[in-house]
Amino acid sequence: MTEADATPDTTHADASRPLTPRQRARTQTVADIVRLGRQHLATHGAAALSLRAVARDLGVVSSAVYRYVESRDELLTLLLIDAFGELGDEVDAAVAGVPDGDHGARFLALGRAVRAWALREPASYALLFGSPVPGYNAPAERTTGPGTRVIVSLIGILDAASRGGHLAVPAGSPRLPPALGADLAAIREEFALAVPEELVARGVLAWSSLFGAVSFEVFNQYGPDTFKAPAELFDHHLAVLAGVAGLAVQSSG
Known part of the structure:
Protein backbone atom coordinates (compact mmCIF):
# COMPACT_ATOMS: atom_id res chain seq x y z
CA MET A 1 0.00 0.00 0.00
CA THR A 2 1.38 3.39 -0.95
CA GLU A 3 1.26 6.65 0.94
CA ALA A 4 -1.21 7.95 -1.63
CA ASP A 5 -3.65 5.19 -0.69
CA ALA A 6 -3.29 5.83 3.02
CA THR A 7 -3.37 9.63 3.14
CA PRO A 8 -5.24 12.48 1.44
CA ASP A 9 -3.93 13.59 -1.92
CA THR A 10 -1.01 16.03 -1.77
CA THR A 11 0.88 18.01 -4.33
CA HIS A 12 4.13 16.63 -5.71
CA ALA A 13 6.01 19.22 -3.65
CA ASP A 14 4.19 18.20 -0.46
CA ALA A 15 4.89 14.52 -1.14
CA SER A 16 8.63 15.23 -1.08
CA ARG A 17 8.47 16.68 2.43
CA PRO A 18 8.56 14.67 5.68
CA LEU A 19 5.13 13.63 6.91
CA THR A 20 3.58 15.62 9.73
CA PRO A 21 2.83 13.79 13.00
CA ARG A 22 -0.84 13.73 12.02
CA GLN A 23 -0.05 12.26 8.59
CA ARG A 24 2.23 9.65 10.16
CA ALA A 25 -0.48 8.69 12.62
CA ARG A 26 -3.02 8.41 9.81
CA THR A 27 -0.67 6.31 7.68
CA GLN A 28 0.01 3.98 10.62
CA THR A 29 -3.69 3.63 11.42
CA VAL A 30 -4.56 2.73 7.83
CA ALA A 31 -1.68 0.24 7.79
CA ASP A 32 -3.05 -1.33 10.99
CA ILE A 33 -6.52 -1.54 9.43
CA VAL A 34 -5.09 -3.27 6.36
CA ARG A 35 -3.07 -5.66 8.54
CA LEU A 36 -6.16 -6.60 10.55
CA GLY A 37 -8.20 -6.78 7.35
CA ARG A 38 -5.77 -9.39 6.00
CA GLN A 39 -6.12 -11.38 9.19
CA HIS A 40 -9.91 -11.29 8.93
CA LEU A 41 -9.66 -12.18 5.25
CA ALA A 42 -7.71 -15.32 6.14
CA THR A 43 -10.09 -16.26 8.95
CA HIS A 44 -13.51 -15.34 7.57
CA GLY A 45 -13.11 -14.82 3.82
CA ALA A 46 -13.69 -11.76 1.67
CA ALA A 47 -17.49 -11.99 1.59
CA ALA A 48 -17.68 -11.83 5.41
CA LEU A 49 -15.21 -8.96 5.79
CA SER A 50 -16.53 -6.40 8.28
CA LEU A 51 -15.19 -2.98 9.18
CA ARG A 52 -16.95 -3.22 12.54
CA ALA A 53 -15.04 -6.38 13.36
CA VAL A 54 -11.78 -4.75 12.27
CA ALA A 55 -12.58 -1.74 14.48
CA ARG A 56 -13.20 -4.05 17.44
CA ASP A 57 -9.79 -5.69 17.00
CA LEU A 58 -8.19 -2.27 16.55
CA GLY A 59 -9.67 -1.25 19.89
CA VAL A 60 -11.77 1.68 18.61
CA VAL A 61 -15.43 2.30 17.94
CA SER A 62 -16.58 1.61 14.38
CA SER A 63 -17.28 5.29 13.71
CA ALA A 64 -13.59 6.02 14.25
CA VAL A 65 -12.54 3.51 11.59
CA TYR A 66 -14.83 5.12 9.03
CA ARG A 67 -12.73 8.29 9.25
CA TYR A 68 -9.89 6.31 7.65
CA VAL A 69 -11.67 3.70 5.53
CA GLU A 70 -15.14 4.75 4.46
CA SER A 71 -16.67 1.34 3.67
CA ARG A 72 -16.13 -2.39 3.35
CA ASP A 73 -15.59 -1.89 -0.39
CA GLU A 74 -12.84 0.65 0.33
CA LEU A 75 -11.19 -1.87 2.66
CA LEU A 76 -11.38 -4.53 -0.05
CA THR A 77 -9.76 -2.10 -2.48
CA LEU A 78 -6.94 -1.39 -0.02
CA LEU A 79 -6.45 -5.13 0.50
CA LEU A 80 -6.29 -5.67 -3.26
CA ILE A 81 -3.71 -2.91 -3.71
CA ASP A 82 -1.70 -4.20 -0.77
CA ALA A 83 -1.72 -7.81 -2.02
CA PHE A 84 -0.98 -6.91 -5.64
CA GLY A 85 1.87 -4.72 -4.44
CA GLU A 86 3.35 -7.44 -2.25
CA LEU A 87 3.10 -10.01 -5.05
CA GLY A 88 4.62 -7.58 -7.54
CA ASP A 89 7.49 -6.74 -5.20
CA GLU A 90 8.35 -10.41 -4.69
CA VAL A 91 8.18 -11.18 -8.41
CA ASP A 92 10.34 -8.15 -9.26
CA ALA A 93 12.92 -9.13 -6.64
CA ALA A 94 13.05 -12.73 -7.87
CA VAL A 95 13.48 -11.67 -11.51
CA ALA A 96 16.10 -9.06 -10.60
CA GLY A 97 18.11 -11.78 -8.89
CA VAL A 98 18.75 -13.48 -12.26
CA PRO A 99 21.21 -12.08 -14.84
Missing part, protein backbone atom coordinates in the same frame (compact mmCIF):
# COMPACT_ATOMS: atom_id res chain seq x y z
CA ASP A 100 19.59 -9.96 -17.56
CA GLY A 101 20.49 -12.26 -20.43
CA ASP A 102 19.21 -15.48 -18.86
CA HIS A 103 15.62 -15.09 -20.06
CA GLY A 104 14.59 -18.67 -19.37
CA ALA A 105 15.82 -18.53 -15.79
CA ARG A 106 14.03 -15.20 -15.32
CA PHE A 107 10.80 -16.80 -16.51
CA LEU A 108 11.26 -19.64 -14.01
CA ALA A 109 12.03 -17.15 -11.22
CA LEU A 110 8.86 -15.22 -11.99
CA GLY A 111 6.69 -18.34 -11.90
CA ARG A 112 8.25 -19.70 -8.73
CA ALA A 113 7.82 -16.34 -6.99
CA VAL A 114 4.10 -16.29 -7.86
CA ARG A 115 3.66 -19.82 -6.52
CA ALA A 116 5.64 -19.17 -3.33
CA TRP A 117 3.63 -16.06 -2.49
CA ALA A 118 0.31 -17.74 -3.30
CA LEU A 119 1.04 -20.73 -1.06
CA ARG A 120 2.14 -18.44 1.76
CA GLU A 121 -0.82 -16.05 1.36
CA PRO A 122 -3.71 -18.20 0.08
CA ALA A 123 -6.42 -15.85 1.36
CA SER A 124 -4.90 -12.85 -0.40
CA TYR A 125 -4.34 -14.92 -3.54
CA ALA A 126 -8.01 -15.96 -3.46
CA LEU A 127 -9.03 -12.31 -3.17
CA LEU A 128 -6.96 -11.46 -6.26
CA PHE A 129 -7.60 -14.51 -8.44
CA GLY A 130 -10.48 -16.45 -6.89
CA SER A 131 -14.23 -15.98 -7.07
CA PRO A 132 -15.49 -12.37 -7.23
CA VAL A 133 -16.73 -10.90 -3.96
CA PRO A 134 -20.54 -10.47 -4.21
CA GLY A 135 -21.51 -6.82 -4.58
CA TYR A 136 -17.97 -5.54 -5.00
CA ASN A 137 -16.45 -4.05 -8.14
CA ALA A 138 -12.78 -3.12 -7.94
CA PRO A 139 -12.11 0.46 -9.16
CA ALA A 140 -10.00 0.01 -12.29
CA GLU A 141 -8.29 3.38 -11.90
CA ARG A 142 -6.77 2.22 -8.60
CA THR A 143 -6.21 -1.50 -9.12
CA THR A 144 -5.22 -1.93 -12.78
CA GLY A 145 -1.66 -0.66 -12.29
CA PRO A 146 -0.87 -2.82 -9.24
CA GLY A 147 -2.80 -5.74 -10.74
CA THR A 148 -0.80 -5.86 -13.98
CA ARG A 149 2.71 -5.84 -12.48
CA VAL A 150 3.29 -9.58 -12.99
CA ILE A 151 2.15 -9.60 -16.63
CA VAL A 152 4.21 -6.46 -17.31
CA SER A 153 7.25 -8.26 -15.86
CA LEU A 154 6.51 -11.31 -18.02
CA ILE A 155 6.13 -9.12 -21.10
CA GLY A 156 9.50 -7.54 -20.33
CA ILE A 157 11.19 -10.94 -20.14
CA LEU A 158 9.73 -12.14 -23.44
CA ASP A 159 10.40 -8.86 -25.23
CA ALA A 160 14.02 -8.79 -24.07
CA ALA A 161 14.43 -12.39 -25.25
CA SER A 162 12.95 -11.51 -28.63
CA ARG A 163 15.18 -8.45 -29.08
CA GLY A 164 18.18 -10.61 -28.21
CA GLY A 165 17.24 -13.27 -30.75
CA HIS A 166 16.41 -15.86 -28.09
CA LEU A 167 12.69 -16.21 -28.73
CA ALA A 168 11.37 -18.25 -31.64
CA VAL A 169 7.98 -19.39 -32.90
CA PRO A 170 7.88 -23.18 -32.53
CA ALA A 171 7.40 -25.19 -35.71
CA GLY A 172 3.85 -26.12 -36.60
CA SER A 173 2.20 -23.15 -34.90
CA PRO A 174 -1.40 -22.62 -36.03
CA ARG A 175 -2.23 -19.56 -38.09
CA LEU A 176 -3.80 -16.64 -36.26
CA PRO A 177 -7.40 -15.68 -37.14
CA PRO A 178 -7.54 -12.11 -38.49
CA ALA A 179 -9.57 -10.68 -35.60
CA LEU A 180 -7.20 -12.17 -33.04
CA GLY A 181 -4.23 -10.93 -35.06
CA ALA A 182 -5.62 -7.40 -34.82
CA ASP A 183 -5.96 -7.69 -31.03
CA LEU A 184 -2.41 -8.94 -30.72
CA ALA A 185 -1.08 -6.21 -33.01
CA ALA A 186 -2.75 -3.63 -30.78
CA ILE A 187 -1.00 -5.12 -27.74
CA ARG A 188 2.34 -5.01 -29.56
CA GLU A 189 1.79 -1.36 -30.39
CA GLU A 190 0.66 -0.45 -26.87
CA PHE A 191 3.80 -1.91 -25.28
CA ALA A 192 6.17 -1.22 -28.22
CA LEU A 193 7.05 -4.91 -28.39
CA ALA A 194 9.50 -6.65 -30.68
CA VAL A 195 7.65 -9.92 -30.07
CA PRO A 196 5.67 -11.08 -33.15
CA GLU A 197 1.91 -11.57 -32.85
CA GLU A 198 2.12 -15.37 -32.65
CA LEU A 199 4.47 -15.16 -29.68
CA VAL A 200 2.29 -12.53 -28.02
CA ALA A 201 -0.56 -15.06 -28.20
CA ARG A 202 1.71 -17.72 -26.74
CA GLY A 203 2.78 -15.35 -23.98
CA VAL A 204 -0.87 -14.87 -23.05
CA LEU A 205 -1.25 -18.66 -22.89
CA ALA A 206 1.85 -18.93 -20.66
CA TRP A 207 0.46 -16.19 -18.39
CA SER A 208 -3.00 -17.70 -18.00
CA SER A 209 -1.63 -21.23 -17.62
CA LEU A 210 0.86 -20.12 -14.96
CA PHE A 211 -1.94 -18.76 -12.79
CA GLY A 212 -4.09 -21.77 -13.61
CA ALA A 213 -1.39 -24.10 -12.29
CA VAL A 214 -0.96 -21.99 -9.15
CA SER A 215 -4.73 -21.85 -8.58
CA PHE A 216 -5.07 -25.61 -8.90
CA GLU A 217 -2.52 -26.06 -6.14
CA VAL A 218 -3.72 -23.26 -3.85
CA PHE A 219 -7.35 -24.35 -4.11
CA ASN A 220 -6.47 -28.06 -3.86
CA GLN A 221 -8.05 -28.92 -7.20
CA TYR A 222 -5.73 -31.88 -7.77
CA GLY A 223 -7.26 -33.70 -4.83
CA PRO A 224 -5.56 -35.00 -1.69
CA ASP A 225 -2.25 -36.83 -2.14
CA THR A 226 -2.49 -36.95 -5.94
CA PHE A 227 1.00 -35.51 -6.31
CA LYS A 228 3.66 -36.15 -3.70
CA ALA A 229 6.05 -33.71 -5.40
CA PRO A 230 3.98 -30.58 -6.18
CA ALA A 231 7.03 -28.31 -6.54
CA GLU A 232 8.54 -30.62 -9.13
CA LEU A 233 5.23 -30.78 -10.98
CA PHE A 234 5.04 -27.01 -11.02
CA ASP A 235 8.63 -26.66 -12.26
CA HIS A 236 7.86 -29.11 -15.06
CA HIS A 237 4.80 -27.06 -15.99
CA LEU A 238 6.92 -23.92 -16.01
CA ALA A 239 9.46 -25.52 -18.35
CA VAL A 240 6.67 -26.60 -20.71
CA LEU A 241 5.13 -23.11 -20.62
CA ALA A 242 8.51 -21.53 -21.32
CA GLY A 243 8.71 -23.69 -24.44
CA VAL A 244 5.19 -22.65 -25.41
CA ALA A 245 6.25 -19.01 -25.08
CA GLY A 246 9.31 -19.63 -27.27
CA LEU A 247 11.97 -19.91 -24.56
CA ALA A 248 14.27 -22.86 -23.92
CA VAL A 249 14.77 -23.80 -20.25
CA GLN A 250 15.37 -26.84 -18.10
CA SER A 251 12.74 -27.87 -15.55
CA SER A 252 15.23 -28.45 -12.73
CA GLY A 253 17.60 -26.08 -10.89
Whole structure:
Protein backbone atom coordinates (compact mmCIF):
# COMPACT_ATOMS: atom_id res chain seq x y z
CA MET A 1 0.00 0.00 0.00
CA THR A 2 1.38 3.39 -0.95
CA GLU A 3 1.26 6.65 0.94
CA ALA A 4 -1.21 7.95 -1.63
CA ASP A 5 -3.65 5.19 -0.69
CA ALA A 6 -3.29 5.83 3.02
CA THR A 7 -3.37 9.63 3.14
CA PRO A 8 -5.24 12.48 1.44
CA ASP A 9 -3.93 13.59 -1.92
CA THR A 10 -1.01 16.03 -1.77
CA THR A 11 0.88 18.01 -4.33
CA HIS A 12 4.13 16.63 -5.71
CA ALA A 13 6.01 19.22 -3.65
CA ASP A 14 4.19 18.20 -0.46
CA ALA A 15 4.89 14.52 -1.14
CA SER A 16 8.63 15.23 -1.08
CA ARG A 17 8.47 16.68 2.43
CA PRO A 18 8.56 14.67 5.68
CA LEU A 19 5.13 13.63 6.91
CA THR A 20 3.58 15.62 9.73
CA PRO A 21 2.83 13.79 13.00
CA ARG A 22 -0.84 13.73 12.02
CA GLN A 23 -0.05 12.26 8.59
CA ARG A 24 2.23 9.65 10.16
CA ALA A 25 -0.48 8.69 12.62
CA ARG A 26 -3.02 8.41 9.81
CA THR A 27 -0.67 6.31 7.68
CA GLN A 28 0.01 3.98 10.62
CA THR A 29 -3.69 3.63 11.42
CA VAL A 30 -4.56 2.73 7.83
CA ALA A 31 -1.68 0.24 7.79
CA ASP A 32 -3.05 -1.33 10.99
CA ILE A 33 -6.52 -1.54 9.43
CA VAL A 34 -5.09 -3.27 6.36
CA ARG A 35 -3.07 -5.66 8.54
CA LEU A 36 -6.16 -6.60 10.55
CA GLY A 37 -8.20 -6.78 7.35
CA ARG A 38 -5.77 -9.39 6.00
CA GLN A 39 -6.12 -11.38 9.19
CA HIS A 40 -9.91 -11.29 8.93
CA LEU A 41 -9.66 -12.18 5.25
CA ALA A 42 -7.71 -15.32 6.14
CA THR A 43 -10.09 -16.26 8.95
CA HIS A 44 -13.51 -15.34 7.57
CA GLY A 45 -13.11 -14.82 3.82
CA ALA A 46 -13.69 -11.76 1.67
CA ALA A 47 -17.49 -11.99 1.59
CA ALA A 48 -17.68 -11.83 5.41
CA LEU A 49 -15.21 -8.96 5.79
CA SER A 50 -16.53 -6.40 8.28
CA LEU A 51 -15.19 -2.98 9.18
CA ARG A 52 -16.95 -3.22 12.54
CA ALA A 53 -15.04 -6.38 13.36
CA VAL A 54 -11.78 -4.75 12.27
CA ALA A 55 -12.58 -1.74 14.48
CA ARG A 56 -13.20 -4.05 17.44
CA ASP A 57 -9.79 -5.69 17.00
CA LEU A 58 -8.19 -2.27 16.55
CA GLY A 59 -9.67 -1.25 19.89
CA VAL A 60 -11.77 1.68 18.61
CA VAL A 61 -15.43 2.30 17.94
CA SER A 62 -16.58 1.61 14.38
CA SER A 63 -17.28 5.29 13.71
CA ALA A 64 -13.59 6.02 14.25
CA VAL A 65 -12.54 3.51 11.59
CA TYR A 66 -14.83 5.12 9.03
CA ARG A 67 -12.73 8.29 9.25
CA TYR A 68 -9.89 6.31 7.65
CA VAL A 69 -11.67 3.70 5.53
CA GLU A 70 -15.14 4.75 4.46
CA SER A 71 -16.67 1.34 3.67
CA ARG A 72 -16.13 -2.39 3.35
CA ASP A 73 -15.59 -1.89 -0.39
CA GLU A 74 -12.84 0.65 0.33
CA LEU A 75 -11.19 -1.87 2.66
CA LEU A 76 -11.38 -4.53 -0.05
CA THR A 77 -9.76 -2.10 -2.48
CA LEU A 78 -6.94 -1.39 -0.02
CA LEU A 79 -6.45 -5.13 0.50
CA LEU A 80 -6.29 -5.67 -3.26
CA ILE A 81 -3.71 -2.91 -3.71
CA ASP A 82 -1.70 -4.20 -0.77
CA ALA A 83 -1.72 -7.81 -2.02
CA PHE A 84 -0.98 -6.91 -5.64
CA GLY A 85 1.87 -4.72 -4.44
CA GLU A 86 3.35 -7.44 -2.25
CA LEU A 87 3.10 -10.01 -5.05
CA GLY A 88 4.62 -7.58 -7.54
CA ASP A 89 7.49 -6.74 -5.20
CA GLU A 90 8.35 -10.41 -4.69
CA VAL A 91 8.18 -11.18 -8.41
CA ASP A 92 10.34 -8.15 -9.26
CA ALA A 93 12.92 -9.13 -6.64
CA ALA A 94 13.05 -12.73 -7.87
CA VAL A 95 13.48 -11.67 -11.51
CA ALA A 96 16.10 -9.06 -10.60
CA GLY A 97 18.11 -11.78 -8.89
CA VAL A 98 18.75 -13.48 -12.26
CA PRO A 99 21.21 -12.08 -14.84
CA ASP A 100 19.59 -9.96 -17.56
CA GLY A 101 20.49 -12.26 -20.43
CA ASP A 102 19.21 -15.48 -18.86
CA HIS A 103 15.62 -15.09 -20.06
CA GLY A 104 14.59 -18.67 -19.37
CA ALA A 105 15.82 -18.53 -15.79
CA ARG A 106 14.03 -15.20 -15.32
CA PHE A 107 10.80 -16.80 -16.51
CA LEU A 108 11.26 -19.64 -14.01
CA ALA A 109 12.03 -17.15 -11.22
CA LEU A 110 8.86 -15.22 -11.99
CA GLY A 111 6.69 -18.34 -11.90
CA ARG A 112 8.25 -19.70 -8.73
CA ALA A 113 7.82 -16.34 -6.99
CA VAL A 114 4.10 -16.29 -7.86
CA ARG A 115 3.66 -19.82 -6.52
CA ALA A 116 5.64 -19.17 -3.33
CA TRP A 117 3.63 -16.06 -2.49
CA ALA A 118 0.31 -17.74 -3.30
CA LEU A 119 1.04 -20.73 -1.06
CA ARG A 120 2.14 -18.44 1.76
CA GLU A 121 -0.82 -16.05 1.36
CA PRO A 122 -3.71 -18.20 0.08
CA ALA A 123 -6.42 -15.85 1.36
CA SER A 124 -4.90 -12.85 -0.40
CA TYR A 125 -4.34 -14.92 -3.54
CA ALA A 126 -8.01 -15.96 -3.46
CA LEU A 127 -9.03 -12.31 -3.17
CA LEU A 128 -6.96 -11.46 -6.26
CA PHE A 129 -7.60 -14.51 -8.44
CA GLY A 130 -10.48 -16.45 -6.89
CA SER A 131 -14.23 -15.98 -7.07
CA PRO A 132 -15.49 -12.37 -7.23
CA VAL A 133 -16.73 -10.90 -3.96
CA PRO A 134 -20.54 -10.47 -4.21
CA GLY A 135 -21.51 -6.82 -4.58
CA TYR A 136 -17.97 -5.54 -5.00
CA ASN A 137 -16.45 -4.05 -8.14
CA ALA A 138 -12.78 -3.12 -7.94
CA PRO A 139 -12.11 0.46 -9.16
CA ALA A 140 -10.00 0.01 -12.29
CA GLU A 141 -8.29 3.38 -11.90
CA ARG A 142 -6.77 2.22 -8.60
CA THR A 143 -6.21 -1.50 -9.12
CA THR A 144 -5.22 -1.93 -12.78
CA GLY A 145 -1.66 -0.66 -12.29
CA PRO A 146 -0.87 -2.82 -9.24
CA GLY A 147 -2.80 -5.74 -10.74
CA THR A 148 -0.80 -5.86 -13.98
CA ARG A 149 2.71 -5.84 -12.48
CA VAL A 150 3.29 -9.58 -12.99
CA ILE A 151 2.15 -9.60 -16.63
CA VAL A 152 4.21 -6.46 -17.31
CA SER A 153 7.25 -8.26 -15.86
CA LEU A 154 6.51 -11.31 -18.02
CA ILE A 155 6.13 -9.12 -21.10
CA GLY A 156 9.50 -7.54 -20.33
CA ILE A 157 11.19 -10.94 -20.14
CA LEU A 158 9.73 -12.14 -23.44
CA ASP A 159 10.40 -8.86 -25.23
CA ALA A 160 14.02 -8.79 -24.07
CA ALA A 161 14.43 -12.39 -25.25
CA SER A 162 12.95 -11.51 -28.63
CA ARG A 163 15.18 -8.45 -29.08
CA GLY A 164 18.18 -10.61 -28.21
CA GLY A 165 17.24 -13.27 -30.75
CA HIS A 166 16.41 -15.86 -28.09
CA LEU A 167 12.69 -16.21 -28.73
CA ALA A 168 11.37 -18.25 -31.64
CA VAL A 169 7.98 -19.39 -32.90
CA PRO A 170 7.88 -23.18 -32.53
CA ALA A 171 7.40 -25.19 -35.71
CA GLY A 172 3.85 -26.12 -36.60
CA SER A 173 2.20 -23.15 -34.90
CA PRO A 174 -1.40 -22.62 -36.03
CA ARG A 175 -2.23 -19.56 -38.09
CA LEU A 176 -3.80 -16.64 -36.26
CA PRO A 177 -7.40 -15.68 -37.14
CA PRO A 178 -7.54 -12.11 -38.49
CA ALA A 179 -9.57 -10.68 -35.60
CA LEU A 180 -7.20 -12.17 -33.04
CA GLY A 181 -4.23 -10.93 -35.06
CA ALA A 182 -5.62 -7.40 -34.82
CA ASP A 183 -5.96 -7.69 -31.03
CA LEU A 184 -2.41 -8.94 -30.72
CA ALA A 185 -1.08 -6.21 -33.01
CA ALA A 186 -2.75 -3.63 -30.78
CA ILE A 187 -1.00 -5.12 -27.74
CA ARG A 188 2.34 -5.01 -29.56
CA GLU A 189 1.79 -1.36 -30.39
CA GLU A 190 0.66 -0.45 -26.87
CA PHE A 191 3.80 -1.91 -25.28
CA ALA A 192 6.17 -1.22 -28.22
CA LEU A 193 7.05 -4.91 -28.39
CA ALA A 194 9.50 -6.65 -30.68
CA VAL A 195 7.65 -9.92 -30.07
CA PRO A 196 5.67 -11.08 -33.15
CA GLU A 197 1.91 -11.57 -32.85
CA GLU A 198 2.12 -15.37 -32.65
CA LEU A 199 4.47 -15.16 -29.68
CA VAL A 200 2.29 -12.53 -28.02
CA ALA A 201 -0.56 -15.06 -28.20
CA ARG A 202 1.71 -17.72 -26.74
CA GLY A 203 2.78 -15.35 -23.98
CA VAL A 204 -0.87 -14.87 -23.05
CA LEU A 205 -1.25 -18.66 -22.89
CA ALA A 206 1.85 -18.93 -20.66
CA TRP A 207 0.46 -16.19 -18.39
CA SER A 208 -3.00 -17.70 -18.00
CA SER A 209 -1.63 -21.23 -17.62
CA LEU A 210 0.86 -20.12 -14.96
CA PHE A 211 -1.94 -18.76 -12.79
CA GLY A 212 -4.09 -21.77 -13.61
CA ALA A 213 -1.39 -24.10 -12.29
CA VAL A 214 -0.96 -21.99 -9.15
CA SER A 215 -4.73 -21.85 -8.58
CA PHE A 216 -5.07 -25.61 -8.90
CA GLU A 217 -2.52 -26.06 -6.14
CA VAL A 218 -3.72 -23.26 -3.85
CA PHE A 219 -7.35 -24.35 -4.11
CA ASN A 220 -6.47 -28.06 -3.86
CA GLN A 221 -8.05 -28.92 -7.20
CA TYR A 222 -5.73 -31.88 -7.77
CA GLY A 223 -7.26 -33.70 -4.83
CA PRO A 224 -5.56 -35.00 -1.69
CA ASP A 225 -2.25 -36.83 -2.14
CA THR A 226 -2.49 -36.95 -5.94
CA PHE A 227 1.00 -35.51 -6.31
CA LYS A 228 3.66 -36.15 -3.70
CA ALA A 229 6.05 -33.71 -5.40
CA PRO A 230 3.98 -30.58 -6.18
CA ALA A 231 7.03 -28.31 -6.54
CA GLU A 232 8.54 -30.62 -9.13
CA LEU A 233 5.23 -30.78 -10.98
CA PHE A 234 5.04 -27.01 -11.02
CA ASP A 235 8.63 -26.66 -12.26
CA HIS A 236 7.86 -29.11 -15.06
CA HIS A 237 4.80 -27.06 -15.99
CA LEU A 238 6.92 -23.92 -16.01
CA ALA A 239 9.46 -25.52 -18.35
CA VAL A 240 6.67 -26.60 -20.71
CA LEU A 241 5.13 -23.11 -20.62
CA ALA A 242 8.51 -21.53 -21.32
CA GLY A 243 8.71 -23.69 -24.44
CA VAL A 244 5.19 -22.65 -25.41
CA ALA A 245 6.25 -19.01 -25.08
CA GLY A 246 9.31 -19.63 -27.27
CA LEU A 247 11.97 -19.91 -24.56
CA ALA A 248 14.27 -22.86 -23.92
CA VAL A 249 14.77 -23.80 -20.25
CA GLN A 250 15.37 -26.84 -18.10
CA SER A 251 12.74 -27.87 -15.55
CA SER A 252 15.23 -28.45 -12.73
CA GLY A 253 17.60 -26.08 -10.89
